[in-house]
Amino acid sequence: MGQFPSHHKGYDFLIIGAGVIGVSIARELRRRFRGRVLVIDKESQAGLHASGRNSGVLHAGVYYKAQTLKARFCVEGNRRMKAYCLEKQLPMNTQGKVIVTKNESELKSLVELEQRSKANGVSAELVSLEQLREIEPCAKTVGQALFVKDTAVVNPQKVMEAFVADSKREGVEFAFDCSWSGFSGTNILQTTRENFLYGHVVNCAGLFADKVAHALGVGSQFKILPFRGNYYRLSPTSQVSVRGNIYPVPDLRNPFLGVHFTTRPDGEVTVGPSALPLLGREQYQGLKGASIQDTVNMVSYLALLFRKNVDHFRSFAWQEMCKMARIGFFREATDLAAGLKKKDLLPGKHAGIRAQMVNVHSAELINDFVIESGPRSTHVLNAVSPAFTCSLPFAEYVVDSIAKRND
Numbered sequence: 001m002g003q004f005p006s007h008h009k010g011y012d013f014l015i016i017g018a019g020v021i022g023v024s025i026a027r028e029l030r031r032r033f034r035g036r037v038l039v040i041d042k043e044s045q046a047g048l049h050a051s052g053r054n055s056g057v058l059h060a061g062v063y064y065k066a067q068t069l070k071a072r073f074c075v076e077g078n079r080r081m082k083a084y085c086l087e088k089q090l091p092m093n094t095q096g097k098v099i100v101t102k103n104e105s106e107l108k109s110l111v112e113l114e115q116r117s118k119a120n121g122v123s124a125e126l127v128s129l130e131q132l133r134e135i136e137p138c139a140k141t142v143g144q145a146l147f148v149k150d151t152a153v154v155n156p157q158k159v160m161e162a163f164v165a166d167s168k169r170e171g172v173e174f175a176f177d178c179s180w181s182g183f184s185g186t187n188i189l190q191t192t193r194e195n196f197l198y199g200h201v202v203n204c205a206g207l208f209a210d211k212v213a214h215a216l217g218v219g220s221q222f223k224i225l226p227f228r229g230n231y232y233r234l235s236p237t238s239q240v241s242v243r244g245n246i247y248p249v250p251d252l253r254n255p256f257l258g259v260h261f262t263t264r265p266d267g268e269v270t271v272g273p274s275a276l277p278l279l280g281r282e283q284y285q286g287l288k289g290a291s292i293q294d295t296v297n298m299v300s301y302l303a304l305l306f307r308k309n310v311d312h313f314r315s316f317a318w319q320e321m322c323k324m325a326r327i328g329f330f331r332e333a334t335d336l337a338a339g340l341k342k343k344d345l346l347p348g349k350h351a352g353i354r355a356q357m358v359n360v361h362s363a364e365l366i367n368d369f370v371i372e373s374g375p376r377s378t379h380v381l382n383a384v385s386p387a388f389t390c391s392l393p394f395a396e397y398v399v400d401s402i403a404k405r406n407d
């Protein structure tokens with residue numbers, strides 16, 4: 001460590017992207033190696049993309065198959081993030097969540113989720129309709145529901161602020177309004193502001209992580225397909241009251257969980273998110289953010305996914321298209337809560353975009369986290385949900401792998 005004289009603007013570790021993953025990895029690197037660690041971000045502050053625009057749910061680990069990275073990190077991530085929020089006195093809703101069925105055929109998947117929970121060490125309990133009424137009086141189900149008491153909800157922006165403040169205190173440096181633009185030689189990172197020398201670069205660029213990796217010849221089979229998650233808000237005048245979270249039984253073949261009710265720590269109830277495939281990586285509204293190059297790429301990946309139809313992509317995409325209109329959202333939400341009226345859904349305050357990885361060889365949406373490495377570089381390539389929940393153990397895992405390679 002300390003291999004660069006300070007006047008050279010050299011860093012032992014350079015992290016691209018100040019989302020929850022980049023900041024957690026930076027802090028862990030600094031704790032472990034004590035060297036100079038710099039996080040760059042193209043925006044003016046941390047957490048302006050997925051990390052500050054998500055549902056804020058600390059997932060318990062119900063959905064993931066036991067051998068996956070998601071299953072490994074979610075249970076511990078949930079426990080540690082809750083402990084962190086308590087320690088820092090950050091607001092949190094700890095009412096848990098219920099997963100409800102809309103017809104009898106979903107009961108089989110509900111039982112499968114209960115078994116996955118057990119395998120992952122998550123406490124989840126099948127409850128009757130009467131028990132469900134005690135937990136979430138407005139939730140609907142057919143037969144049984146799954147109650148997951150460890151699920152919590154936080155304010156992701158507040159968590160990001162606390163993570164950045166801790167990292168700075170511990171010696172991590174940040175450069176904002178500083179966009180990665182390329183690499184040259186074996187250890188020079190180019191940005192829109194200046195060039196930096198690095199010992200090791202960690203790519204946590206979210207929606208742009210594939211571009212950074214490809215520039216170093218890594219992960220050429222992976223491309224990012226952005227999916228926008230729109231939200232509605234439950235009107236404060238609605239008859240429906242939600243204490244914690246009401247989720248549907250998801251289609252376990254696709255990586256998204258479906259429209260759900262989430263009660264944020266400030267009491268606002270969000271309904272969403274959708275998962276609409278986009279033409280631009282940062283297309284938060286309308287066509288703003290769609291570029292011609294992105295559009296050409298995205299159309300060709302989407303055409304590939306439609307043609308191959310792996311994991312019933314066509315029907316999934318169709319369902320999501322229906323949610324472009326409020327009525328589509330409303331239809332899904334009425335399966336979860338009794339007494340919901342169309343006028344109860346008010347436009348949401350923000351949308352978030354998922355950086356979903358596609359394997360262009362197999363035409364599959366990748367479900368688990370992907371970490372690839374190159375000489376002097378590590379690339380976090382599919383930090384999709386629940387990466388926010390998983391961020392603390394996930395960062396330790398990435399830093400362990402860097403440490404092993406530096407031995």
Ligand SMILES: Cc1cc2nc3c(=O)[nH]c(=O)nc-3n(C[C@H](O)[C@H](O)[C@H](O)COP(=O)(O)OP(=O)(O)OC[C@H]3O[C@@H](n4cnc5c(N)ncnc54)[C@H](O)[C@@H]3O)c2cc1C
Binds near residue numbers: 022058388
């Ligand atoms: C709608 C939605 C709902 C979700 N709900 C949940 C949930 O309830 N619970 C949960 O655990 N997870 C949830 N997630 C997932 C979670 O938000 C993400 O997995 C997590 O935030 C990913 O963090 P990240 O640091 O990888 O990405 P980001 O937060 O997107 O960070 C990437 C950073 O890289 C920067 N960057 C990009 N390109 C460059 C460049 N060229 N130069 C410099 N900087 C660059 C960006 O500005 C950005 O700040 C949700 C995600 C979405 C979109």
